[in-house]
Amino acid sequence: MIFTTVSNEPLTGQIWRMRLTGEQVEVRAGQFVEIQLPSFFLRRPISICDAESKDGRTMLTLIYKVVGGGTRELTAFGYGDELDLLVPLGNGYELERSGSEVMLIGGGVGVPPLYLLAKHLRAKGKKVSVFHGFNTASEVFYEREFKELGCKVTVATADGTKGEKGFVTDAIKAVYKDNVKAPYYYACGPVAMLRAVKSQLGPDGEMSMEERMGCGFGVCMGCSIETRSGARRVCKDGPVFKAKELIL
Amino acid sequence: MNMMSVILSGVELANPVIPASGTFGFGEEMSGWYDLNCLGAISFKGTTREARYGNPLPRIAECGNYGMINAVGLQNPGIEEVLKNQLPRLRELYKGVIIANVSGFSVEDYRYVCGLLDSEERVSLIEVNVSCPNVHNGGMAFGTTAEAAAEVTRAVRAVTKKPVYMKLSPNVTDIVPIACACADAGADGLCLINTVLGMRIDIRRRMPVIANRYGGYSGKGIFPISLRMVNQVARGLLQAGYEQVPIIGCGGVETAEDVIEMMMAGASAVEVGAANLRNPMVCKEIIERLPEVMRELGIAELREIVGACA
Ligand SMILES: Cc1cc2nc3c(=O)[nH]c(=O)nc-3n(C[C@H](O)[C@H](O)[C@H](O)COP(=O)(O)OP(=O)(O)OC[C@H]3O[C@@H](n4cnc5c(N)ncnc54)[C@H](O)[C@@H]3O)c2cc1C
Ligand SMILES: Cc1cc2nc3c(=O)[nH]c(=O)nc-3n(C[C@H](O)[C@H](O)[C@H](O)COP(=O)(O)O)c2cc1C
Ligand code: FES
Numbered sequence: 001m002i003f004t005t006v007s008n009e010p011l012t013g014q015i016w017r018m019r020l021t022g023e024q025v026e027v028r029a030g031q032f033v034e035i036q037l038p039s040f041f042l043r044r045p046i047s048i049c050d051a052e053s054k055d056g057r058t059m060l061t062l063i064y065k066v067v068g069g070g071t072r073e074l075t076a077f078g079y080g081d082e083l084d085l086l087v088p089l090g091n092g093y094e095l096e097r098s099g100s101e102v103m104l105i106g107g108g109v110g111v112p113p114l115y116l117l118a119k120h121l122r123a124k125g126k127k128v129s130v131f132h133g134f135n136t137a138s139e140v141f142y143e144r145e146f147k148e149l150g151c152k153v154t155v156a157t158a159d160g161t162k163g164e165k166g167f168v169t170d171a172i173k174a175v176y177k178d179n180v181k182a183p184y185y186y187a188c189g190p191v192a193m194l195r196a197v198k199s200q201l202g203p204d205g206e207m208s209m210e211e212r213m214g215c216g217f218g219v220c221m222g223c224s225i226e227t228r229s230g231a232r233r234v235c236k237d238g239p240v241f242k243a244k245e246l247i248l
Numbered sequence: 249m250n251m252m253s254v255i256l257s258g259v260e261l262a263n264p265v266i267p268a269s270g271t272f273g274f275g276e277e278m279s280g281w282y283d284l285n286c287l288g289a290i291s292f293k294g295t296t297r298e299a300r301y302g303n304p305l306p307r308i309a310e311c312g313n314y315g316m317i318n319a320v321g322l323q324n325p326g327i328e329e330v331l332k333n334q335l336p337r338l339r340e341l342y343k344g345v346i347i348a349n350v351s352g353f354s355v356e357d358y359r360y361v362c363g364l365l366d367s368e369e370r371v372s373l374i375e376v377n378v379s380c381p382n383v384h385n386g387g388m389a390f391g392t393t394a395e396a397a398a399e400v401t402r403a404v405r406a407v408t409k410k411p412v413y414m415k416l417s418p419n420v421t422d423i424v425p426i427a428c429a430c431a432d433a434g435a436d437g438l439c440l441i442n443t444v445l446g447m448r449i450d451i452r453r454r455m456p457v458i459a460n461r462y463g464g465y466s467g468k469g470i471f472p473i474s475l476r477m478v479n480q481v482a483r484g485l486l487q488a489g490y491e492q493v494p495i496i497g498c499g500g501v502e503t504a505e506d507v508i509e510m511m512m513a514g515a516s517a518v519e520v521g522a523a524n525l526r527n528p529m530v531c532k533e534i535i536e537r538l539p540e541v542m543r544e545l546g547i548a549e550l551r552e553i554v555g556a557c558a
Contacts (some may be wrong), residue, residue, distance in 0.1 A: 044315055217280075218277040221302060222318060223307075226301060
């Protein structure tokens with residue numbers, strides 16, 4: 001599907017936000033796109049941060065970190081430039097599994113897909129507490145945007161330059177202490193974070209995984225992980241899994 | 249017969265375009281992108297005797313704009329499961345020719361899987377991947393010597409009446425004697441090439457990108473290699489007096505022009521692999537464009553050009 005770039009600019013140092021419009025697509029929070037780039041053979045998977053549909057068109061928001069050649073090439077696209085996307089891919093989060101109160105836990109570029117999720121959860125009237133972990137204050141993004149949705153936001157930075165000092169699990173501990181049972185959670189971030197979250201909060205939640213992909217739509221077996229219910233493709237059976245399925 | 253149809257050992261394909269094994273799953277996921285019935289045939293994911301999880305991750309590395317390396321390690325649900333679930337589901341979605349791609353780690357493995365496939369009416373043709381390591385011979389791939397490739401061919405030939413196509417590895421010094429040995433041992437046809445052994449290193453971490461260290465390189469970067477090998481084998485077979493051993497050409501094909509070039513080199517049909525991963529619509533797009541390219545080049549029937557340069 002061809003999408004047209006509307007805007008593409010840095011939010012903080014290496015983190016960029018891109019907006020594109022194209023033919024209307026139905027998107028679930030937690031799904032992703034695969035972007036074709038001229039200089040690279042494989043597409044690049046990026047989570048959908050927001051999707052707004054109107055008059056048969058959908059505007060997608062993607063937030064990405066520049067980490068290598070592909071994401072660097074993506075920064076060169078500007079207003080009016082076209083990109084070939086596969087969208088939407090993957091399964092997405094299950095909104096119905098959680099109760100009236102939920103926790104969203106994001107680390108670094110694991111934060112973007114939680115935005116659309118927060119939007120959908122808020123639309124269902126759920127009370128949403130958000131915990132975000134970053135390395136340092138200058139890397140923090142989307143704190144205000146989550147607040148504007150009516151979420152309670154707690155930020156942790158590893159170096160303590162903003163919010164709680166430490167990891168996102170330290171921020172959760174500071175709010176919930178040890179004696180309060182935390183609600184159902186949705187998490188996205190590096191594996192080390194997911195592992196810490198699962199050991200802190202237990203298996204009652206969902207987590208989004210990341211793996212190198214060949215296709216992104218379930219045919220190459222490039223992204224299969226071993227789970228408690230056997231081999232699962234991150235791109236097609238995921239990227240969202242029940243925390244209890246994952247072997248972290 | 250229409251102007252695009254081709255024949256592989258008595259099996260008629262409406263056109264020469266076949267998605268290559270491992271890049272199309274068992275068809276189900278691809279049917280979301282387009283109606284599979286436009287395809288000449290489908291070669292499904294390499295199937296083994298037992299279910300396999302495959303290699304550790306990462307299994308995929310990129311090679312610029314030219315292709316990719318994979319070390320999936322033959323992840324598949326095992327032949328019994330494939331016969332029971334994947335194949336019936338594929339048949340519901342697709343009425344055309346189904347090619348079963350078979351892998352094994354011993355001669356007995358190949359014999360067992362092909363024996364089961366022999367009575368499976370949904371399968372028209374068996375493609376035997378001999379690029380796998382032989383566990384009884386220090387892990388050396390069957391396809392790397394003429395003797396081992398012939399041994400697998402004989403074993404498979406003995407258990408099935410279906411056309412048997414041996415899928416050869418390019419990672420050899422001379423592919424022609426291996427191809428001839430397979431033909432001697434009773435192969436109906438050949439498929440070449442499988443992936444080219446390759447490697448990438450993450451220079452920041454000073455580590456191989458692929459957990460398995462090496463993997464199979466494929467995609468448009470290998471097209472000149474696969475074309476050359478198809479041509480060498482086509483010529484070698486002719487010189488050795490094998491007139492009726494069709495070749496399925498595979499490796500780096502991305503466009504309708506590539507299909508025609510591969511056929512001129514000696515291929516009777518053409519598989520498209522890694523290109524499906526970049527563009528899931530690619531096979532359909534190639535098939536739709538073929539008549540136009542045929543017209544431009546003055547080709548009345550595709551069958552005519554097979555081996556035009558052999
Ligand atoms: C489902 C999913 C959702 C993602 N969502 C986001 C997002 O919203 N924002 C964001 O910034 N990043 C996201 N990523 C990670 C992003 O895909 C990689 O950072 C990106 O592909 C790197 O490409 P590159 O060419 O810049 O880096 P290079 O390192 O040069 O890429 C080389 C190859 O490795 C792959 N690769 C490298 N890093 C990763 C990684 N972490 N995960 C998967 N493949 C990788 C690339 O796709 C490419 O094939 C997501 C990954 C997945 C699997
Ligand atoms: C991800 C992936 C998985 C593959 N799996 C198989 C397989 O199971 N059996 C097989 O015979 N070939 C397998 N192949 C090889 C392809 O079928 C094909 O021979 C090779 O990739 C060269 O063609 P290409 O350049 O068009 O990809 C695989 C290739 C890729 C990229
Ligand atoms: S990336 Fe191909 S199956 Fe997941």
